[in-house]
Each structure stands twice: as structure tokens, then as C-alpha cells.
Amino acid sequence: NAGVTQTPKFQVLKTGQSMTLQCAQDMNHNSMYWYRQDPGMGLRLIYYSASEGTTDKGEVPNGYNVSRLNKREFSLRLESAAPSQTSVYFCATKREVITDTQYFGPGTRLTVL
Amino acid sequence: DAKTTQPTSMDCAEGRAANLPCNHSTISGNEYVYWYRQIHSQGPQYIIHGLKNNETNEMASLIITEDRKSSTLILPHATLRDTAVYYCIVRAWGETSGSRLTFGEGTQLTVNP
Numbered sequence: 001n002a003g004v005t006q007t008p009k010f011q012v013l014k015t016g017q018s019m020t021l022q023c024a025q026d027m028n029h030n031s032m033y034w035y036r037q038d039p040g041m042g043l044r045l046i047y048y049s050a051s052e053g054t055t056d057k058g059e060v061p062n063g064y065n066v067s068r069l070n071k072r073e074f075s076l077r078l079e080s081a082a083p084s085q086t087s088v089y090f091c092a093t094k095r096e097v098i099t100d101t102q103y104f105g106p107g108t109r110l111t112v113l
Numbered sequence: 114d115a116k117t118t119q120p121t122s123m124d125c126a127e128g129r130a131a132n133l134p135c136n137h138s139t140i141s142g143n144e145y146v147y148w149y150r151q152i153h154s155q156g157p158q159y160i161i162h163g164l165k166n167n168e169t170n171e172m173a174s175l176i177i178t179e180d181r182k183s184s185t186l187i188l189p190h191a192t193l194r195d196t197a198v199y200y201c202i203v204r205a206w207g208e209t210s211g212s213r214l215t216f217g218e219g220t221q222l223t224v225n226p
Contacts, residue, residue, distance in 0.1 A: 004156075042216045043157070090156050101147070104156030 002026055004105035006091050012111045013081045021076040021108050023091030031094040032074040033102065034058075034066060036087040043090065049074055081112045117201045122221040125195075131188040133220050135201030138182040144205045146177060148186045149216070150197040157200070157216070160186065191224045198222075 007022045025032065030051045035043040045058030049068040063085060065077045078085060091105040118136040125131040137146065147162040161168055161175045163184075168175045174187040188195055198219040 092156075101159050101162060102157075103159060107154075107156050 004091055004093055004103055006089075006105040006108050008108060009106065010109045012113065013078075014113050015082060017081050018077065018079050019081065019110075020078075021089055021091075021110075023074045023076070023105060024072050025074075025091075025093045025103075026072065027093055027095075027103060028071070029093035029095055029103070030071070032068065033092040033094070034064075034074070034076045035090045035092065036060065036085075037090060037107075038087050046076065046089075078110075081110075083112045086110060086112045117203055117217055119199070119201055119218065119220045121218065122223070124223050124225060125188075125191045127193060127224050127226050128190055131191040131195065131222055131224070133186040133188075133199050133201075133222060134183065135186070136183045137201070137203045140181050140203050141205065144203045146175065146181075146184050147202040147204060148173070148175065149200045149202065150195075151200070151216075151219075152194075152197040160199075191222075193224050193226065196222060196224045 004025045011019060013019055033048045034046040036046055037043050044060050046060055046064050047055055047058050047066040049055045052068055052071045055066050055068055067075045074091060087110060089108045089110060092102045095101045116139060145162050145164050148160040149157045150160055151157045161170055161173050163175045163177055165177055165181055167177060175184060177184045198221050200216045200219040
């Protein structure tokens with residue numbers, strides 16, 4: 001039972017390059033989230049998915065796209081990376097709509113040069 | 114969400130109980146108290162939550178005062194691996210999927226050998 005897994009763990013990109021961050025969960029949760037965390041700052045929500053086939057913007061969606069491939073997988077795509085997107089990205093799932101028990105992955109550390 | 118207040122930092126000797134306080138004097142009747150922690154360079158980790166009764170799980174105990182204006186997270190036998198930032202969050206029952214978790218400053222707990 002791996003919980004929430006993310007790949008890759010580390011990534012360095014050049015400005016303008018694209019990449020996809022992968023997230024998978026084996027907890028059978030409906031809701032999935034993508035957050036970013038910058039040094040000394042709290043979590044900021046990028047996108048979320050309340051269920052398979054649905055996605056919605058969070059507070060900082062610009063420059064990102066997401067895909068809820070199935071119940072298990074939720075990917076985050078950077079089409080044209082910018083230095084401002086250097087951050088640690090966390091994927092999370094939530095057990096039910098009406099609680100806030102969220103389970104986080106280990107994170108992807110992205111540097112954009 | 115109700116605002117929470119936590120001490121900035123605390124120290125604890127290994128093997129002793131760590132008691133982390135949280136004030137939430139403006140908590141509403143439908144709001145739960147959640148505790149998460151973030152070990153350096155890792156994703157946030159859910160610990161425990163409660164409404165008004167004391168709760169215990171394999172990680173910790175949560176003591177909520179009768180007036181629900183404050184709570185204490187207890188790690189009964191702290192280890193070096195419990196060194197982390199601990200966050201107390203108050204969230205209402207029925208929060209929508211799109212509402213992100215808001216982590217405040219939290220308490221940096223350092224467990225010393």
C-alpha cells in the first residue's frame with residue numbers, strides 16, 4: 001500500500017521546456033490536489049479534481065494544466081516552464097468531500113533555470 | 114476558517130512526551146481541529162483530528178478543552194524522527210473539495226537526544 005506516489009522526485013528544466021509531473025494513489029479516494037510550496041511559504045493550491053473526469057482551478061493555475069486520467073492518477077503539466085515555477089510540488093488526496101483529511105505525496109522538487 | 118495560534122518553537126527530550134498547544138478561541142460549532150506535520154523536505158502528513166471528544170490513534174492523542182477554544186497534541190514518547198513543523202488547522206464540516214488546506218506558521222518541534 002504505497003499511498004500517494006509522485007514522479008519524478010527531482011527535475012531541472014530550462015526556461016520554455018515542458019514536462020509532466022505524475023501522481024498516483026492507491027487509497028481509492030475521489031478528490032486529488034496539486035499544491036506548490038515555495039521556501040518559507042505555505043501551500044498554494046494549483047488545481048484539484050473532485051472526481052474522475054472533473055478538474056477545477058485553484059488559486060494559482062496560470063501556467064499549468066492537469067489531467068485526471070482515471071481515479072488513481074492526476075497529472076500536472078507545465079507547457080512552457082518559467083523560473084517563477086521553481087518550487088516543490090505536492091500531490092494530495094482527500095478521503096471524503098466533507099472532511100479535510102488529506103494525504104500527501106513526497107513531492108517533486110523542480111528547478112527552472 | 115477559525116484562526117489558530119501556536120508557539121513558534123518547542124523542544125522535547127527523546128523518549129519524553131511532547132505536548133503541543135493550539136489556541137482557536139473563535140472556533141465554530143461545526144469546525145473540526147486537525148493536526149498535520151511536515152518533516153523537513155517531505156510532504157505534509159496527517160496526524161489526527163477531532164470535534165469535541167478527545168481522540169487517540171497510533172501516532173498521537175488530541176485533547177480538546179470543554180469550551181473547544183484550545184487543544185493539545187500529545188506525542189507520548191517523542192523520537193528524533195518526530196522533529197518537524199506541526200500545524201493546527203480548524204476546518205468546518207462540509208468544506209468543498211476546492212477549498213485548500215491553509216497551514217499557518219506552525220510549531221517547530223525539535224526532539225533532542
